Amino acid sequence: xKRKSQSAKPSASTRPLTSLIEQACxxxxxxxxxxxxxxxxxxxxxxVAVKDCxxxxxxxxxxxxxxxxxxxxxxxxxxARELLACLKFSIDLERIxxxxxxxxQHLQGLTPRLLPDDSRDMITMAGILERMLVTVHQGFVxxxxxxxxxxxxxxxxxDRTCRQxxxxxxxxxxxxxxxxxxxxxxxxxxxxxxxxxxxxLGEELIHLVEGRSVRHEPKRPKRTAG
Numbered sequence: 001x002k003r004k005s006q007s008a009k010p011s012a013s014t015r016p017l018t019s020l021i022e023q024a025c026x027x028x029x030x031x032x033x034x035x036x037x038x039x040x041x042x043x044x045x046x047x048v049a050v051k052d053c054x055x056x057x058x059x060x061x062x063x064x065x066x067x068x069x070x071x072x073x074x075x076x077x078x079x080a081r082e083l084l085a086c087l088k089f090s091i092d093l094e095r096i097x098x099x100x101x102x103x104x105q106h107l108q109g110l111t112p113r114l115l116p117d118d119s120r121d122m123i124t125m126a127g128i129l130e131r132m133l134v135t136v137h138q139g140f141v142x143x144x145x146x147x148x149x150x151x152x153x154x155x156x157x158x159d160r161t162c163r164q165x166x167x168x169x170x171x172x173x174x175x176x177x178x179x180x181x182x183x184x185x186x187x188x189x190x191x192x193x194x195x196x197x198x199x200x201l202g203e204e205l206i207h208l209v210e211g212r213s214v215r216h217e218p219k220r221p222k223r224t225a226g
Contacts, residue, residue, distance in 0.1 A: 014079050017064060017071060017086040018140075024060045024093045025137035025201075027053050029130055031100040032194075036126035038104065039119065050104045057097030064090040085208040089140070092197040092204075096133070099194040106187045110180070118184055121165050125191040128158045132198040136205065145209045151202035152214075158195035162188045 031053035038046035064086055072083050103122075107114075114122065132151050139147025165188040169181040203214050 011079055011082075013071065013075055014082045014086075017067060017083060020060060020063060021086045021089045021093075022137065022141055024057060024090060025133060025140060027056050027060070028093045028096045029133040029137060031057070031097055032126055032130035032133055035100050035104060036123055036130060038107065039114070039123045039126055047104060047108075050100055054097040054101035057094045061090040061094035081208060081211070085204055088204045089201060092200045095197050096129075096194045099190045099197070100129075102190045103187045106183050106190075110183055112180065117168065118165065121161050122187065122191075125158060125161050125188070125195075128154060128161070129191065129194050129198060132158075132195065132202075136198060136201045139202070139205050143209050145206050148202040148205040148209070151205075152199050155195050155199040155202075158192055162192040 031050050034043075034046040034049040034053065037043050038050065068083060068087050072080055075083065132154050135147050135151050135154070138144065139151070165184060169184055172181060206212065206214050
C-alpha cells in the first residue's frame with residue numbers, strides 16, 4: 001500500500017521551477033552516464049558531454065537562485081516548501097556536476113591508465129551514481145517517497161566501493177605507484193561525495209512529500225541479543 005503524499009502536484013506558480021529541477025536531474029544523470037561511458041570506452045564525445053553537463057547545471061543553479069525570491073512571495077506554505085526544495089535540489093545537483101567533472105579531469109591526467117581492478121570499481125561507482133539520479137528524477141516527478149528511500153539505501157553501495165578502493169591503495173607498498181594511487185583516492189572520494197549529494201536529494205524529497213526531516217530523526221538503538 002502506497003503512503004499518501006502530503007505534497008500535491010506542482011501548482012502554476014511553482015511549475016516553472018519544478019520543471020527546471022526535473023530537467024536538472026536528467027542533466028546530472030547524463031553527466032554520470034557519460035562519465036561511465038568514458039571509463040568504459042574512452043569516448044571523446046563523453047568527455048565533452050560531462051563538461052557540458054557541468055556548465056548546464058551551473059546555469060540551472062543560477063536560474064533557480066535568481067527566480068526564487070520573486071517566486072516565493074505570496075505563495076502558500078505547501079508552495080513555499082516546493083520552491084525551497086527546488087533551491088536545495090539545484091545546489092546538490094550543481095555540486096554533483098562539479099564532482100563528475102573533477103573525476104573526468106583526474107582521468108585525463110592519470111598515468112598509467114586505470115588498472116583493471118580500479119577500472120572496474122570506477123565504472124561501478126559511475127553506474128551507482130547514474131542509478132541514484134534516475135531514481136531521484138522519478139521520485140521527484142511522481143512525488144514518491146519510496147524512490148527517495150531507495151536512493152538513500154543505494155548510497156551504501158557507493159560507500160562500500162569507495163572503501164574497497166581505499167583499502168587496496170592504502171595497503172600498497174609500491175612507491176612507484178604513489179602518485180597514481182593518490183589520484184585514484186581523489187577520484188573515489190569525489191564519487192563518494194557525489195553519492196552523498198544524491199542521498200541529500202533523497203532526503204529532501206522525503207521532506208517535500210511527507211513533511212518530515214529524516215536527517216534529524218533519532219537513530220534507533222541497536223537490539224541486544226538475549
